[in-house]
Amino acid sequence: MKNIDYCIVGGGYAGLFFAHQLIKHNKSFILFCKDDKSASQVSAGMINPAVLKKFTTFWLAQEQIDFLRQTLNEIEQYTHHYYLIDEHVHRIFHDEAERELWLKKSHNEDLAPFLNPQFKKFEGVVNPFETGEVLQSARLNVKDFFTDMHQFLEMEQCIIYDSFQYSSLSAEGNYHDFKFSHVVFCEGMEVKNNPFFSDVEVHPNKGHHLTVELAKELDTKATLKKKHFLFPLENGLHYYGGTYDRDTDDHEINPKAVEQLKNGLSEFYPHDFTIKEVEFGFRPTVKDRRPIIGNHSEHPNFYIFNGLGARGVLNGCFFAHELYHHIENLKPLHPEVDLMRFKKQKS
Numbered sequence: 001m002k003n004i005d006y007c008i009v010g011g012g013y014a015g016l017f018f019a020h021q022l023i024k025h026n027k028s029f030i031l032f033c034k035d036d037k038s039a040s041q042v043s044a045g046m047i048n049p050a051v052l053k054k055f056t057t058f059w060l061a062q063e064q065i066d067f068l069r070q071t072l073n074e075i076e077q078y079t080h081h082y083y084l085i086d087e088h089v090h091r092i093f094h095d096e097a098e099r100e101l102w103l104k105k106s107h108n109e110d111l112a113p114f115l116n117p118q119f120k121k122f123e124g125v126v127n128p129f130e131t132g133e134v135l136q137s138a139r140l141n142v143k144d145f146f147t148d149m150h151q152f153l154e155m156e157q158c159i160i161y162d163s164f165q166y167s168s169l170s171a172e173g174n175y176h177d178f179k180f181s182h183v184v185f186c187e188g189m190e191v192k193n194n195p196f197f198s199d200v201e202v203h204p205n206k207g208h209h210l211t212v213e214l215a216k217e218l219d220t221k222a223t224l225k226k227k228h229f230l231f232p233l234e235n236g237l238h239y240y241g242g243t244y245d246r247d248t249d250d251h252e253i254n255p256k257a258v259e260q261l262k263n264g265l266s267e268f269y270p271h272d273f274t275i276k277e278v279e280f281g282f283r284p285t286v287k288d289r290r291p292i293i294g295n296h297s298e299h300p301n302f303y304i305f306n307g308l309g310a311r312g313v314l315n316g317c318f319f320a321h322e323l324y325h326h327i328e329n330l331k332p333l334h335p336e337v338d339l340m341r342f343k344k345q346k347s
């Protein structure tokens with residue numbers, strides 16, 4: 001029997017950012033990861049402190065962005081690669097009223113760090129009312145982040161590409177040849193198969209995105225956003241997405257979502273484009289839009305880290321740190337993300 005500090009189940013943003021905390025603090029661990037593309041790997045990787053429908057911001061946005069930058073610097077120390085692409089999001093205004101609303105909001109104390117009051121017009125796209133720049137926004141190089149993190153974990157021999165079998169885990173943390181002190185479940189929507197946490201209220205929000213080839217190149221590397229995000233990938237192609245669908249959980253490409261994306265892109269990109277690939281994934285969402293962190297009532301060393309919603313990068317990075325210090329240093333969790341908030345409602 002091999003004694004190991006931690007078992008992580010799932011290799012999306014939740015699992016990998018938690019793994020980083022363990023690497024940083026010299027803890028031993030094994031991460032179990034199915035050999036399929038997680039929702040995280042399908043994501044756009046946007047890091048965006050503004051809500052671009054109503055031009056607002058959200059809980060801990062500044063703290064999360066600062067913490068992400070610090071964490072990516074730490075990860076760079078061992079993967080020798082920096083994954084933040086410092087290109088801002090530019091929101092294409094639908095009309096004059098939106099433009100005015102942005103300007104007004106950009107003077108609010110909480111939004112001034114994020115909404116640039118100076119507008120910009122882009123060549124080659126339809127933007128008659130100009131665009132609003134989201135300061136401090138960026139995007140993660142999703143492909144390289146996952147490739148490098150997996151490679152590093154392989155080199156350190158702490159990743160197993162296999163489905164974790166819940167029935168083989170004992171209450172004491174024994175699993176085949178391992179004895180784990182703590183087990184952290186980070187399965188995204190597949191938490192529904194986890195007998196310890198299947199009752200936790202996480203709901204799927206299916207998102208599709210396109211990989212497209214543009215007939216006429218854009219002369220910007222910035223992220224353009226009207227209905228969805230458009231930005232260049234490394235290989236001359238562009239990412240466009242993603243859609244939101246709370247009503248379906250089937251594992252098929254939905255033609256309506258593809259149509260929505262095609263129409264959305266045509267609204268501001270006036271040339272032809274070829275769809276090279278369509279992908280989809282399931283955002284694990286929670287009614288109150290906050291992550292879910294906590295331990296099992298009967299197995300206190302079994303933890304859930306889930307509910308990252310539409311902000312997997314920021315939530316995953318920030319709350320992996322919270323969870324680590326909660327386990328190791330008994331630091332209280334923010335009540336807003338504590339699993340207990342649902343237990344209290346039920347009793």
Ligand SMILES: Cc1cc2nc3c(=O)[nH]c(=O)nc-3n(C[C@H](O)[C@H](O)[C@H](O)COP(=O)(O)OP(=O)(O)OC[C@H]3O[C@@H](n4cnc5c(N)ncnc54)[C@H](O)[C@@H]3O)c2cc1C
Binds near residue numbers: 014015189241305
């Ligand atoms: C189209 C789209 C675009 C998005 N864009 C953005 C964006 O721009 N910015 C942003 O921050 N977020 C974005 N998101 C949201 C983000 O992807 C999610 O918040 C995030 O993926 C959730 O991460 P996770 O680690 O909890 O789950 P996942 O990424 O789903 O990872 C869970 C992993 O656990 C594995 N697993 C499950 N059960 C087991 C088991 N028994 N054994 C082994 N492995 C198991 C799964 O196979 C999976 O690999 C987007 C999502 C979609 C779908």
